Amino acid sequence: MAERLSFYLERNSPLHRLNPTTKLVVAFTLILVAFLGRGLFLPSLLFLLILLPLSFVGQVGREFLRTTLNLLLPLFAFLFVMQSLFYPGGKTVLFGFWIFAVKLEGVRFAFLTATRVLVMVSSFLLLLLTTHPGVLLLDLTQRGLPASVAYILASTLQIIPQMQAKAATILDAQRSRGLDTSGSLGRRIRALLPLVGPLVFGSLVDVEERAIAIEARGFRSSGPKTSLIEIEDRPLERALRWLCLLALILAVGSWWLWP
Amino acid sequence: MAVIEIQHLTYTYPTMDHPALREVSLAVEAGEFVAIIGPNGAGKSTLCYTLAGFIPHFFKGELRGEVRVAGQDIRRVRLEDWVLKVGLVFQNPFNQISGAKFTVYEEIAFGLENIGVPREEMRRRVEEVMALTGITDLANRSPYALSGGQQQRVALASILVMQPEVLVLDEPTSQLDPIGSREVFQVIRRLAHQGVTIIMAEHKVEWIAEYADRVIALADGEMIASGKPAEVLTDPRLPEYGIGISRYTAVARRAAEEGLWPPQRRLPVTLDEAVAGFRAVEEAYAHTR
Numbered sequence: 001m002a003e004r005l006s007f008y009l010e011r012n013s014p015l016h017r018l019n020p021t022t023k024l025v026v027a028f029t030l031i032l033v034a035f036l037g038r039g040l041f042l043p044s045l046l047f048l049l050i051l052l053p054l055s056f057v058g059q060v061g062r063e064f065l066r067t068t069l070n071l072l073l074p075l076f077a078f079l080f081v082m083q084s085l086f087y088p089g090g091k092t093v094l095f096g097f098w099i100f101a102v103k104l105e106g107v108r109f110a111f112l113t114a115t116r117v118l119v120m121v122s123s124f125l126l127l128l129l130t131t132h133p134g135v136l137l138l139d140l141t142q143r144g145l146p147a148s149v150a151y152i153l154a155s156t157l158q159i160i161p162q163m164q165a166k167a168a169t170i171l172d173a174q175r176s177r178g179l180d181t182s183g184s185l186g187r188r189i190r191a192l193l194p195l196v197g198p199l200v201f202g203s204l205v206d207v208e209e210r211a212i213a214i215e216a217r218g219f220r221s222s223g224p225k226t227s228l229i230e231i232e233d234r235p236l237e238r239a240l241r242w243l244c245l246l247a248l249i250l251a252v253g254s255w256w257l258w259p
Numbered sequence: 260m261a262v263i264e265i266q267h268l269t270y271t272y273p274t275m276d277h278p279a280l281r282e283v284s285l286a287v288e289a290g291e292f293v294a295i296i297g298p299n300g301a302g303k304s305t306l307c308y309t310l311a312g313f314i315p316h317f318f319k320g321e322l323r324g325e326v327r328v329a330g331q332d333i334r335r336v337r338l339e340d341w342v343l344k345v346g347l348v349f350q351n352p353f354n355q356i357s358g359a360k361f362t363v364y365e366e367i368a369f370g371l372e373n374i375g376v377p378r379e380e381m382r383r384r385v386e387e388v389m390a391l392t393g394i395t396d397l398a399n400r401s402p403y404a405l406s407g408g409q410q411q412r413v414a415l416a417s418i419l420v421m422q423p424e425v426l427v428l429d430e431p432t433s434q435l436d437p438i439g440s441r442e443v444f445q446v447i448r449r450l451a452h453q454g455v456t457i458i459m460a461e462h463k464v465e466w467i468a469e470y471a472d473r474v475i476a477l478a479d480g481e482m483i484a485s486g487k488p489a490e491v492l493t494d495p496r497l498p499e500y501g502i503g504i505s506r507y508t509a510v511a512r513r514a515a516e517e518g519l520w521p522p523q524r525r526l527p528v529t530l531d532e533a534v535a536g537f538r539a540v541e542e543a544y545a546h547t548r
Contacts, residue, residue, distance in 0.1 A: 209349070217418075
């Protein structure tokens with residue numbers, strides 16, 4: 001069974017030691033600044049000067065780059081081809097071939113959009129690579145996220161691989177009784193039905209038992225709760241979070257300052 | 260003083276026509292280890308759920324009669340706090356993993372976090388209970404990446420750590436091998452000696468014979484026998500009700516049919532009793548020769 005449930009990689013880096021909320025605030029700030037701030041190169045600079053170096057501080061640089069590229073390269077290729085050729089406001093033709101013409105406005109638009117998406121995806125990726133999901137949820141719970149919401153998020157992370165394993169078991173069981181899962185599309189869809197039934201009904205039964213299990217562990221106990229893990233939150237980090245707010249105000253303010 | 264007092268308990272699940280338990284009466288002293296035997300569907304799990312308060316607070320249905328645990332009427336307790344008094348370990352270990360935690364250590368601590376135990380004490384209790392149940396080396400593993408037997412130990416540890424006064428166990432050794440089962444029975448008996456009241460539904464009669472103080476037999480929702488393991492487990496009616504008997508009892512019963520068991524001697528439930536019985540037979544033969 002897969003032991004790895006999320007993107008998280010265990011390292012002993014300053015980035016790992018940061019409070020999860022600080023990382024969350026920084027990630028959101030970077031994304032908002034990338035989308036709201038002005039300047040063609042702003043998002044790409046955010047990525048190159050902040051996110052990329054940070055990933056190496058967090059000792060996850062290789063995985064960070066590899067996962068980002070895997071996720072985004074196909075999207076970027078599509079974006080550049082479509083926008084440079086068909087961007088509606090395109091006037092300045094850079095070069096043309098056959099019936100197509102690549103226009104400067106389209107390339108600029110594609111570049112800005114692509115780098116904004118890059119900042120969005122990579123900020124979250126860096127957060128997930130350096131933050132244990134349990135710690136992130138615990139921190140959010142301590143800051144007021146209802147325990148039941150945190151429970152739903154945490155158990156979903158763990159239950160998805162379990163559901164996949166269960167689906168594979170049911171599929172094997174049906175196949176061993178002669179269910180044909182190969183062949184045409186229609187046939188494959190029909191073969192899904194005997195899989196979905198047991199999976200869904202089995203899961204409903206599991207839900208009842210799991211409800212009993214967490215109740216038996218005092219999940220709804222009326223007294224105050226404690227936590228096994230202590231999450232650090234240094235004054236410096238609080239200052240950093242205020243700094244993020246300032247950056248956000250500046251990014252929005254730039255629209256008024258330089259209309 | 261009786262910790263558990265049940266009088267004329269009759270309970271019917273909401274979707275059922277027939278009661279799952281009929282006129283069950285039972286009193287259990289503090290520190291007693293009571294085993295419940297019976298075929299599937301006899302009402303063992305239902306009785307476990309009732310003591311733990313899940314009946315009538317989780318499964319609604321109709322409950323008649325009196326159920327008092329630690330002096331409190333089970334109908335009046337608040338289930339969310341009742342779990343501090345009565346711990347429940349049920350059959351399927353997989354569904355007892357909370358899903359909220361990512362390591363075995365955190366999983367066991369989950370209950371203590373919920374009831375607000377301070378961090379230092381939490382660590383001490385978690386480590387103690389992991390040593391007790393033999394899972395210290397699993398501390399940093401994901402609770403989902405374990406075998407059924409390991410998960411069953413984690414499920415047991417997760418409830419033991421909360422130190423309930425009454426421990427209700429519904430087939431807690433179903434996924435364990437003989438060595439693992441013996442370890443669990445030893446842990447349970449030690450807890451009973453410390454004053455924890457134990458109610459355990461179980462099929463493994465050889466272990467019950469050795470460890471339990473009392474056995475009650477259920478069949479079709481009714482209590483058909485109650486008493487010392489040696490009495491109840493040799494009750495000749497057990498096979499009729501579909502309840503398994505110890506292999507030692509089975510061998511001696513067959514021997515008795517052949518005239519190879521001392522006529523006045525009670526049938527054995529443990530290996531030692533069986534050996535003693537056959538020794539007596541051998542000696543009797545030695546005299547006749």
